[in-house]
Each structure stands twice: as C-alpha cells, then as structure tokens.
Amino acid sequence: MRITWWFRKNLIRVYMILGFTYLFIPVAYTFAFSFNNGGKSNLVWKGFTLGNWQNPCGAPDVCVALGNSIRVGVISTVLATILGTLIAFAIGRHQFKGRSTINTLIFLPMATPEVVLGASLLAMFLNLGINPGFWPVVIAHVMFCISFVVVTVKARIASLDPRLEQAAMDLYANEFETFRKVTLPLVAPGIAGAALLAFSLSFDDFIITNFNSGTLTTFPKFVYVASARGIPPQANVIGSAMFFLALFIVIAGQLVSRRKAR
C-alpha cells in the first residue's frame, strides 16, 4: 500500500517534469540558438558568440518589425484595456437589459477562428476602400483583445468581497469615492493582468495581422517571411529577451501583490 502511494505521488511529479520539459524544449532551443555564430541562416550550430545579443538589430529590418509590433501592441493594449474594463464593470456591477446578448457578443470573437476574423475584416476594409496597414492592424487587435480583457477583469470583480464596498459606504464615502479608493485599487491587479495578456496576444498575433497589415511588417510576420530562407539569430535574441522580460514582469507583479497582501 505504501509503495503504491509513493508511486502515485511521484508519478505525478515525474509526469510534471516531463510536461514542463516538453513545454520548454522549443524555448530553450530558441535561447540556445540566439548564441549561434550562424550568420544569416540559423539552422546548424556553428559556434558560440555573444555578438547577436550585443547587436540585436544586426539583421536587416528585424528592429523595424519589432518597433512596429511594439507600437501596435501598446496602442491596442491601451484601447482594448479601457474598452474591456468598462464593459467588465457594466457586467459585473450593474443590472441592465440584454445582458445575455452582451455576453454572447463578448464570447463570439473568442469562438471564431482567427483566419475568419482576419479575412472578414480585410474583406470589409477592401470594400470600403481602406488600404491594409498600421491602423487596420490596430483596429483588428483591439477587436480580438477586448473579449479577453472583459473575461479577465470580470473574474477579478466577481472575486471581490462586496462587504469592503459596503464598509466604505458605511463610513460615509460617496459612490465615486468608494469606487476610486476601494473598488478600483482592488480591481487594479486584474486590469494589469488583462493588459499584459492583451499585449502578449497582440505582440504574438500572426494570422489576423497577416491579413490586415499590407506592407507593414510586424515581428511575427518578419519571422514567418524569414523562415523560408532561414531566420537570423537576432530574431532568437528578441524572442528570448521578450520571454525573460515578460517572466520578470509577471514574477515581480506577484511579489508586489504578495507584499501588499501582508
């Protein structure tokens, strides 16, 4: 009996190690090959170098693409976070008619394949005589990020203890003060999480972007086009740097909220 218990307990452990290894193999590969002295095509290991990290913009156009992705990501994140948070507050804190219609409208973009979202938006832009490019991409990214923001912020609002707001009202705070001093600070981590999610969705999107970007290159588009003839190691540098940056932000955020909770 004890042996089966031991086995059961450790079977899960062993399994988890295998699962995480599987998840991280391509990440580790990308990181390792960011140090490859491989020149333009990064297919075979040709020796260790720090050169790619010292000069991440060394490959032609890679930093132009990165800059575009960051610009699109920041604008889309700000807009989607504002619009989505407003909707989340309406759903989470107010009674109104048509709630189920609104919920369906929020759910539908998440249940629609990206290729359909991208193709339909491009078809409409073409019909209206709008050329694909920077703003069509931003419009598309805001559209598919809103639902994810709503879901994330709504979950945070739902987890709040309503007694905290009642206590503020009991202490003669008016509605606006209660919102500003109690509700908003409590929901803020949810909004921050939603913004991070929106940025990573936008930054990593390829399919919808590819339909609506025209000649604009974003980082994923650069990688996709380059993959035909070999991806420069600088792309691996940028991918790895984004990975560590995001990991740092998430862990720092958790530490801050844990300290606040104390």
Next chain:
Amino acid sequence: MALLHAAGSKVSSLKEKRSLLPYLLLAPGILWLFAFFILPIVNLAQTSTQTPLANGDTGSYEQTFRFANYIDAFVDNKEQFSRSFIYAFLATALALAIAYPLAYGIAFKSGKYKNLLLVLVVAPFFTSFLLRTIAWKQILGEEGPVISVFRGLHIIGQNTSLTASAFAVVTGLTYNFLPFMTLPLYASLERIDPRTMEAAGDLYANAFTTFRKVTLPLSLPGVVAGTLLTFIPAAGDYVNAAILGNPNTKMLGNVIESRFFKIVDYPTAAALSFTLMTAILVLVTIYIRKAGTEELV
C-alpha cells in the same frame, strides 16, 4: 410632505442615472465589436455569394446571391475540411491527455510553488509562437538531434521524416495550444474542496474510484472550457500546417489564406470562412449542451 416628495424625486433621479450608466460603460466597446466584428461577418456573408464580373479583372466581383458558391467551395475542399476537424480533434485529445495530469499536479501536489508553476505554464507564450513552431521544425528536422537518434534506435525507418508530415502538424497544434488547455483545467481543479476527495477515501473508495467519481466530474467545466479553447483555434490554424506540414496536410485555413492572397478568389474564401465558422459554432453548441455547462465566460 414637500420634503418627502423632494427626497423621493432625488432617489428616482439617482435610479435613472444608474440605469443609464451601464449602457454608457458598454457603449464604446460594444460599438467597436459591432463595427469590426459583426459588420465584417455580415459583409463576409454577402461576399460569399458574389460571382466574378463578366470580362472583369481578377478580383472584381458582383453581388449575385449565388449560394451554389458554398457547394462548390465545399466539394472542392472537402479533404481539407475534414482534415481540419480531424487534426483539431486529435490535437485536442492529446492536449487534454498531457494537460490534465499537469494541471492536477499544479493544483494538488506543488504546495508553495503553485504560483510559480502556473507562471511557467504561460511563460512559453512570451517567446513568439512562430519561433517555437520553427524551433520544433528544426529540432525534428533532418539536421536536428532527434531524427538521428530515432533512426539509430530503429524507432523509425531510415527514409522516414518526422517533419513535413501529418504527425508533425498534429504535434505542433498540440504544443501550441497546450497552455489554453492547462489553465482552465487548473482553474476548475483548484476550486475543488480537497475534503470531498478525503470523504471519498473515508468511504473506502480507492484512488482510481475517487478520481473517477469525484475529481473528474467536478473538473468537467475546466475540461469543457479547455477543449473549446484548444479545438477552435486549432481547427482554424494554418501556420502549423504551413511550417510543419506538406502539400498533403493542408488545412482549411491554408486554403482560405491562399484563396485570399494568391488567387484573389474572395467569394470562395468567404464561403469557406463562413462554413468553418458555422461548423465550429454548431459543434460548440452541441458540445456545451451535452456537457451541460452554460457559464463559459
């Protein structure tokens, strides 16, 4: 009396304000979704029944309400159609098999490292998914380390490749959407009160029976959400098939993409998109009905 009346009117005006506020909060975001999600879908439906202009340039079409476009598009691409759903189904099943024990371990067996492990599940997301897919292509490819080991151990034949195959496309899809499966599973497992499992043990259920009768049913909402979040994007994906596949593993997404960009055949692309969306929505609705969960978002 007058005072009371004034107080009453103040309350009612507050109520009015309150009833208007949610609509003001909803308006900007909902208008955005209406203009850039609903209208394009309507427009897509319209485009799907257009036909080429007589003697017109390539890419010019007129509205003729030719619904036979759907039949033509489906008949021409029924292979890619069924392939999309088979691959997506296989990838979803594999992802469920991999993610369930992983989520279970994080929820119940990882103590104070729970949050860290949860971050690690999402972390691969932050390296561009294209870079990771291409990394798989190179790891499994002819110059990669895996293939020589597999051939040396005679696990696969000397002339068999791991990349450019249906196997590679399905594993790529599985890998890509694994976090989408793991997170909802974790969320529903984590909510289970461990005392329910202890109670099953106290009532002489063995570990397997406890899992089958208590843990699994309680985690069903997570299974439903996770399988949907994996199946839907997998069915519409074309990047994995383009990078890891060969011409015989093309999915519907690849057809839509090439109809749009290479052949500028907008009506067929629109008809295929619409069919794909409808098929997915129908499957999702049946699935949710069967699984009996309404609360998804």
